[in-house]
Amino acid sequence: TEMSANRKIAAENTQHVLAAVDKGGVVLGRNGALVLGKVVGAMHIRLIAPLGKRIERVIHTTGLPASEAAEQCRAEDRIRAEMSQALYRWNPNSDESYDLVINTGSMTYQQIVDLIVDMYQRKYPGYQSLPGYGFSGNTGHDATN
Template sequence: MGVITISREMGSAGSYIGKEVAKNLGLVYVDKQFIARIMREYGFSQFDEVYDNKPNFWERFDAQRAKTVEFLIQTMRSIAQHGNVVIVGRGGFGIFKEYGDVLNVRVKAPFGLRVERQMQVHGMVREEAEKHITNNDAVRQSFLESDLHLDCNSAQDFDLIIDTGVVTPKQAMEWIATAYKNLMANGRYGATYKVSEIEIDEVLKKHVKMMLESL
């Protein structure tokens, strides 16, 4: 019973890879939409605004924003505690970096290739795709740095960093699956924590369990 976190750049095929890895390994795929449902049900309707917008100076010290981020972390921890999940985005690589049964993966690709993929998938012109990806990168980096105090550009917190400009999505899936199976069989050297040991509010735990089992 373990967890895979996937941090990905827009246009890197990271979400697709995460879905296929989950399907092939018999794990549950968890993305922003699933997490947002839980957040909204607990009254955190500002989740999308917090995650999808770069905060100004004063918003970084907003009490409601801090509460939203804290509940996001608790939600992520509850999902991980359930086990057998692939969590895409939301800074999972940093939240669970000290756990011995969590594989942290970063999927990236050259900017030009990401732009071409956006143009192809969403029918954008090049200038529109470039602007969309640049803005998305800035917002995600701001959230990780300002709210979670993480650096997705550092290799230190990742077990695998895969460039889909070099490695095909199929190869990436195979590498991730192999690494995950090895981690489950052998554990992580020096790790002392397991996701099953995470202490979570019982009400949230039961609610998340019910939602995961309904997927």
């Protein structure tokens, strides 16, 4: 049945997220804010931007025409929300599951990284990054493009 298939997919996704956490690092999407919930050391961040800015970014990175880029953005929003609801019965667009919500529409990637690092260090004041896994350095990207 669809319900048992959804349970299997959710269980596999949860195992994937938990395995990634064992290695350390960043979990992008995959309902990580819900799966990792109150895991000590985790920080849940939601990155948002106005639809127009997101469409511009898709055009810039893919070369799609504006109408197709707009449809891609809307479809991804819809599909991600539907999957979260079907698999986990939660709304990923609700800010309640996140420590920090950042509107990236007018920020550079470096500004976003700096904000996240600062928030993480405030949430976990004793944190020391491992060699090679530090947060410093320029990403070379500009989120405003």
